[in-house]
Amino acid sequence: xxxxxxxxxxxxxxxxxxxxxxxxxxxxxxxxxxxxxxxxxxxxxxxxxxxxxxxxxxxxxxxxxxxxxxxxxxxxxxxxxxxxxxxxxxxxxxxxxxxxxxxxxxxxxxxxxxxxxxxxxxxxxxxxxxxxxxxxxxxxxxxxxxxxxxxxxxxxxxxxxxxxxxxxxxxxx
Amino acid sequence: xxxxxxxxxxxxxxxxxxxxxxxxxxxxxxxxxxxxxxxxxxxxxxxxxxxxxxxxxxxxxxxxxxxxxxxxxxxxxxxxxxxxxxxxxxxxxxxxxxxxxxxxxxxxxxxxxxxxxxxxxxxxxxxxxxxxxxxxxxxxxxxxxxxxxxxxxxxxxxxxxxxxxxxxxxxxxxxxxxxxxxxxxxxxxxxxxxxxxxxxxxxxxxxxxxxxxxxxxxxxxxxxxxxxxxxxxxxxxxxxxxxxxxxxxxxxxxxxxxxxxxxxxxxxxxxxxxxxxxxxxxxxxxxxxxxxxxxxxxxxxxxxxxxxxxxxxxxxxxxxxxxxxxxxxxxxxxxxxxxxxxxxxxxxxxxxxxxxxxxxxxxxxxxxxxxxxxxxxxxxxxxxxxxxxxxxxxxxxxxxxxxxxxxxxxxxxxxxxxxxxxxxxxxxxxxxxxxxxxxxxxxxxxxxxxxxxxxxxxxxxxxxxxxxxxxxxxxxxxxxxxxxxxxxxxxxxxxxxxxxxxxxxxxxxxxxxxxxxxxxxxxxxxxxxxxxxxxxxxxxxxxxxxxxxxxxxxxxxx
Numbered sequence: 001x002x003x004x005x006x007x008x009x010x011x012x013x014x015x016x017x018x019x020x021x022x023x024x025x026x027x028x029x030x031x032x033x034x035x036x037x038x039x040x041x042x043x044x045x046x047x048x049x050x051x052x053x054x055x056x057x058x059x060x061x062x063x064x065x066x067x068x069x070x071x072x073x074x075x076x077x078x079x080x081x082x083x084x085x086x087x088x089x090x091x092x093x094x095x096x097x098x099x100x101x102x103x104x105x106x107x108x109x110x111x112x113x114x115x116x117x118x119x120x121x122x123x124x125x126x127x128x129x130x131x132x133x134x135x136x137x138x139x140x141x142x143x144x145x146x147x148x149x150x151x152x153x154x155x156x157x158x159x160x161x162x163x164x165x166x167x168x169x170x171x172x173x
Numbered sequence: 174x175x176x177x178x179x180x181x182x183x184x185x186x187x188x189x190x191x192x193x194x195x196x197x198x199x200x201x202x203x204x205x206x207x208x209x210x211x212x213x214x215x216x217x218x219x220x221x222x223x224x225x226x227x228x229x230x231x232x233x234x235x236x237x238x239x240x241x242x243x244x245x246x247x248x249x250x251x252x253x254x255x256x257x258x259x260x261x262x263x264x265x266x267x268x269x270x271x272x273x274x275x276x277x278x279x280x281x282x283x284x285x286x287x288x289x290x291x292x293x294x295x296x297x298x299x300x301x302x303x304x305x306x307x308x309x310x311x312x313x314x315x316x317x318x319x320x321x322x323x324x325x326x327x328x329x330x331x332x333x334x335x336x337x338x339x340x341x342x343x344x345x346x347x348x349x350x351x352x353x354x355x356x357x358x359x360x361x362x363x364x365x366x367x368x369x370x371x372x373x374x375x376x377x378x379x380x381x382x383x384x385x386x387x388x389x390x391x392x393x394x395x396x397x398x399x400x401x402x403x404x405x406x407x408x409x410x411x412x413x414x415x416x417x418x419x420x421x422x423x424x425x426x427x428x429x430x431x432x433x434x435x436x437x438x439x440x441x442x443x444x445x446x447x448x449x450x451x452x453x454x455x456x457x458x459x460x461x462x463x464x465x466x467x468x469x470x471x472x473x474x475x476x477x478x479x480x481x482x483x484x485x486x487x488x489x490x491x492x493x494x495x496x497x498x499x500x501x502x503x504x505x506x507x508x509x510x511x512x513x514x515x516x517x518x519x520x521x522x523x524x525x526x527x528x529x530x531x532x533x534x535x536x537x538x539x540x541x542x543x544x545x546x547x548x549x550x551x552x553x554x555x556x557x558x559x560x561x562x563x564x565x566x567x568x569x570x571x572x573x574x575x576x577x578x579x580x581x582x583x584x585x586x587x588x589x590x591x592x593x594x595x596x597x598x599x600x601x602x603x604x605x606x607x608x609x610x611x612x613x614x615x616x617x618x619x620x621x622x623x624x625x626x627x628x629x630x631x632x633x634x635x636x637x638x639x640x641x642x643x644x645x646x647x648x649x650x651x652x653x654x655x656x657x658x659x660x661x662x663x664x665x666x667x668x669x670x671x672x673x674x675x676x677x678x679x680x681x682x683x684x685x686x687x688x689x690x691x692x693x694x695x696x697x698x699x700x701x702x703x704x705x706x707x708x709x710x711x712x713x714x715x716x717x718x719x720x721x722x723x724x725x726x727x728x729x730x731x
Binding site (some may be wrong): 036050051054078 | 337339346351354381384385386387388389410412416480495496499500502506510516553559727
C-alpha cells in the first residue's frame with residue numbers, strides 16, 4: 001500500500017487542459033438540433049459502439065481515459081448501456097453484420113441524443129468503402145451529428161469532436 | 174510423402190523466412206499434416222482460393238498433377254550462389270494451379286513454414302477435414318466453406334462461421350464470379366448454438382455490442398449460479414470484406430489496407446505484407462529499413478503489453494494499475510507521433526522498405542523514453558507481484574494446461590504462457606533478429622498470472638532488443654524499388670507480432686495486381702481455447718480472462 005501511495009505521489013498530476021470545440025466538425029443536422037440539446041446537463045454519458053472498425057479508433061478512445069486526457073475529469077464518462085447514454089460514439093465502417101445491432105443501439109438510446117462518428121471509415125467508409133459486407137459511413141445507417149476524421153483520430157481530435165457536439169447547447173444558454 | 178522429402182523436393186520461397194511451398198494431393202496433405210503434428214509442429218493457417226480458371230477446361234487427376242509445373246524449380250538450389258543477377262531475381266515461386274479451386278494449408282515445423290496447396294476440382298468442391306488433427310482448423314474450414322463454397326468432407330461441425338445475414342448461403346463472396354458491390358437484403362440470421370441442459374442451467378447472452386470499449390462479438394455463457402459450464406463464441410460481426418477488397422489492388426495499394434486488418438497489429442501486418450510483396454518481386458529492402466522495421470515491431474509489442482497490463486490491473490479492481498500503465502503507454506505513443514509522425518506507426522512500413530527515418534536525436538529520445546518506462550515498469554511489477562488481492566484474482570484463473578494448449582494449437586503470447594515454445598523471432602530469426610539473439614519467454618502455469626508475467630518479461634526483453642538496435646542500426650537507404658511480379662507467384666509473409674504469428678499469403682494476378690490475399694491472425698487459433706479457459710471459472714472473471722488473451726475480432730472477421 002505504501003508503495004502504491006509513493007508511486008502515485010511520484011507520478012504527480014499528468015492531466016492536461018482540454019481542447020476547444022471546432023465548428024468545422026459540425027454536421028448540418030447537429031446545428032439544427034442544437035436547440036433540442038440545450039437542456040442536456042454538463043455531465044455526459046457516452047456509449048461507444050464499434051460497428052466494424054479495424055480497432056484503431058478504439059485504441060485512441062481508450063487513451064481518453066488515461067491521466068493525460070482524463071475525460072472523466074471533464075464530466076464525461078463511458079456507460080455500459082445505450083439506455084444510460086446521451087451520446088453514441090461510433091466507429092466504422094458499419095459492417096452489414098452490425099447494421100441491425102447499430103440501429104437497435106441507436107433506438108435504445110433515449111432522446112435527445114447525439115451521435116459522433118469517428119475516423120476516416122466512420123466519416124466516409126474509408127479504405128473499406130461500401131460493399132456486399134460494408135454499409136460504409138456511419139451516416140448511411142443512423143443520423144450523425146459530428147464526424148471526426150483521422151486514421152485513427154488522435155485523442156485530442158476525439159475529445160474536440162465530443163466537446164463540439166455537446167457545446168451546441170452551451171452557446172444556447 | 175515423407176516430410177523430409179517435401180522440404181528437399183519443394184521449392185523454398187524467396188525472401189527472408191524459411192518457407193517451402195508445394196502442390197499435394199489429398200492423401201499427401203493428410204499424411205504431411207500428421208507428420209507435422211507428431212513431430213510437435215502445428216497448423217498455422219488455412220485458406221482457399223478461386224483461381225478463375227475456366228470450368229472443366231483443365232486436365233484432372235493424375236494428369237493435372239503432372240501438368241503442375243514450377244518455373245525453373247532447379248534454380249532454387251543455386252539461387253544463393255548464382256552470380257547471374259537476372260536469373261537470381263526471378264520470382265521463382267510461380268506456379269500454375271491445375272484446377273478451378275485450391276485449399277492452402279500452412280504448417281510450422283522445426284525446419285520452418287510448409288505451405289501445401291491442394292488443387293480442388295469444381296465438380297467436387299471438397300477437401301479432407303483436418304480438424305481431427307488440428308482442432309484449430311475447424312473455424313478456418315467453416316470460413317472457407319462460407320467464402321468459397323469448398324467444404325470439408327466427413328462429420329463434425331459444419332455450421333456457418335463468417336456468414337451472418339448479409340448474403341445467402343449459396344453465394345460465396347470470394348469466388349471470382351462474385352462482384353464485391355453485390356447487395357443482398359439482410360436475411361433472417363439464425364445460428365444453432367449448442368444448448369446445455371440440466372437442473373438450474375441458464376444462458377447469459379452477451380453482445381455483439383459489449384459493455385466496454387471493445388470490438389463486437391457474441392458470447393453465449395451457460396451457467397449454474399456463477400459458475401460457467403460452457404462458453405460459446407460467435408464472431409463475424411466485423412466482417413467487412415477485407416479479402417475481397419484486396420483483390421485487384423496493385424501491390425503498392427494493398428499495403429495501406431494490410432495495415433488496417435487489425436489496428437493494434439498494424440506494424441505486424443504491414444511487415445508481413447511487405448515480406449510477401451518483396452518475395453514475389455525479388456526485392457531486398459535496405460539493411461537500415463529492416464532494422465527500423467524491427468524497431469517498430471518491438472515498439473508495437475511494448476504499446477500493447479503496457480496497455481494490457483493496465484487493463485488487467487483495472488479488471489482486477491486496481492485502478493491504480495490502469496492509471497500508471499496508460500501514462501507509460503501514452504508517453505510511448507507521443508514519442509512515436511513526434512519521431513515517426515504516427516502514434517501507432519501505421520503506413521510506416523511499405524513494400525521495399527520504410528517511409529520514415531530516424532535521426533540521432535531520435536535515437537536518444539527513444540533511449541531516454543525506454544529508460545523511464547523500464548524504471549517505472551520494474552516498480553509496477555513489484556507492486557503487482559506483491560498485491561495480494563490482485564494475485565488472488567490472477568492465480569489459477571483461466572487456466573490452460575500445456576497439454577491442452579498443445580492439443581488445441583494455442584499460439585503466440587498465450588501459447589508461450591502455457592508452455593508452447595514458439596516465437597519466430599527466436600526460432601526462425603530473419604534479419605535483423607538474427608543479429609540480436611532474442612530470448613524467448615515461456616511459462617507453464619497457463620493462468621492469467623502467467624499471461625501477466627509473460628507481458629512483463631516480454632516488455633523487458635523488447636526494451637533490451639531495442640537498445641541493441643539503437644546501437645547497431647546502420648546508416649543507409651530506406652527504400653528499395655519494387656520490381657514486377659509474375660502472374661501466379663505466391664509470396665508469404667511471416668512475422669511474430671505481439672499477439673503471435675501473422676502469416677499473410679499473397680497470390681499475384683495479372684499486371685502486378687493482387688489475385689488473392691489471405692491474412693492470418695493468431696486469434697484464429699486462440700479464440701477457441703478461450704472457451705476452454707473460462708470453463709469452471711465464475712462469470713465475473715471472464716473479462717479478466719478475456720483481457721489476458723486480448724484477441725483480435727477484426728483480424729479474424731476480415
